[in-house]
Amino acid sequence: MTETLSLQALNRATLARQMLLARQKLPVGEAVQLLFGMQAQEPKPPFLGLWTRVDGFQASDLHAALHDRSIVRATMMRATLHLMTAADYTAFRTAMQPMLHGALRVLGDRAKGLDLEKVVPAARSLLDGGPLTFNEVRAQLQERFPDVNDRALGYAVRLCVPLVMVPTQDRWSFPRTPQFTPAGTWLGEEPAADEAVDELVLRYLAAYGPASAADAQTWSGLASTGEALERLRPGLRVFTDDKGRELFDLPDAPRPGEDVPAPARFLPEFDSLVLAHADRRRVIADAHRPMLTTKNLRVRAVFLWDGFARGIWETEYKRKVAALRMRPFEPLPRAAVDELTAEGEALLRFLEPAAKETVVSVESS
Template sequence: MLGAVEHLVGLQAQDVKAPYVALWSRVAGFDPYELGRMLESREVVRLPLMRDTVHLVSADDALALRPLVQPPIEAHGRGSLGPPPEVDRAELAALARTAFEEAPRTAGELRALFAERWPGADPERLARGVRADLPLMQLPPRAVWRRPGSVRHGLLERELGRPMRPTTLADMVRRYLGAFGPASVADVQTWSGLTRLAEVADGMDDLVRLRDEDGRELLDLPDAPRPGSDVPAPVRFLAPWDQVLLSHADRSRIISAEQQRVMSVAPNGRMPCAVLVDGRVGGLWRVESGAVVVEGFGPLPDDEVGREAAALEEFLRR
């Protein structure tokens, strides 16, 4: 299971159940309680990474990737929603670091700490600045299968007992291609939130360079599988914010522009969950009163979709 998490370079985890559904759809015999145990033992961790969104990754990847994605995380934390000008960011980070070095903290504890030092300042804006300047991870029991838990944050290096050791940008590109290639430089940048990766890719002589139907250059690993269009793709129920839908600038290979518009107007800011049919988005699924309900964008293979929906219902009841 750890190999699957690392192969995908982590899983989107804003929704606490998303990594579980994502792995269920990909790994035969997936046991959600085993992933929960891995969270508790710190083999996998939850923290903001690519695009400053919460991911579930291996502990090794957390320590290797967090320094590389600092620029987009910092950009979000230093924007108009970050700490106001009258708050010294260095002092804010130092105060928060001292608190986290003593023990993990909840949002309420941080608000009380900030209110004492900067009365009247918006504590959420201060918290954004802290999340941008300090490498924090969410701690279990948050997101452990069938175990409720509020959000507590701790310093990544303190909680894992090891220092961050950043990998190279070239290795990050290779890891991405291993999961999502063939892909363009724009795709890698969309996935990572980083920019100027063309300079990195230009210096990587070990990559295969291909062209798509529109003549755009695609990169891939030399030994990566590239199945033809005649290879069957079974029905799959994707997790909320599934990586396969968010990891490319050009998503037309898997979803139409009209379907993207439908999926972008979800209630409560949540992305609808997609159903893949023959490798493309064919519909949406949701849970109503414990039952998986499917709405197709067109005709669906009812028998195959029904079997997969029943299997997902059984999984979600575990």
């Protein structure tokens, strides 16, 4: 008989793999490898995501890894920017390409006249001359393809040319308008020719499992993950969730008991944990999901207490005072407020080391 895993069990299993049951003492590259990508739509959130997971993490650790090219920021899962180890990027970038080509559909009528067989080589030639911002890429391609929408040109290059973002000395390692360069030039190695979807799915399960075929597809954007799970089924553990859906997992992956304590934690905006499953109840209740995303599709920062998302948070820094405000979905017990306040004060000291005062508050829900 197939074992059924409760939401609490799924929560603890996923938190264990995401280093959210206890901070881990390990190098930043190893942490990013274990997390198998960190959503990086903006430069700052991955720094906070690593601080909340890695014991003793310093911003300089990630900054150095980006500059020594062992970690890259590039378009990957769901056609969005992620931090990946250089090894994982080269191993799995090709697996993303069918999804990335499919994402061009959002261009609609703006894709009129867009010929990838001409645009992609032209873009590669431009970028082989040195790093460029996408404003520069669009402008130069528009000169060559004047009848094609400039935004369509830029989007096609972003999705169809393997590029990485060039780090700078900015505080969070990237400026507002960054430069991009070909991945092969930056890393000295082109992405592998093999799509390696089966290995990608195994790495996903290691970082986010147990998970369903729908979960894997939601995380990656790839329709082929279900087929990969079927191929891999003989070597996997199979469970069901509380709704009878199949969940797959690595046989030896951690699945701690439901009663394992989960400490208070703050997740940054766009954190991959809240985006990695079709059924996200293992992290956030369905009733609270509408509050997770803004109208302009920003994914808000959430805080966890007893393992689950209990509200959103934001910070402000004025006159040497660093403030963190929590907006809980429902009233919090006193124990939660105390734990979150202590964790929030530590987070503020990381974010604003020059602050003379830190203030953590909870708004009425």
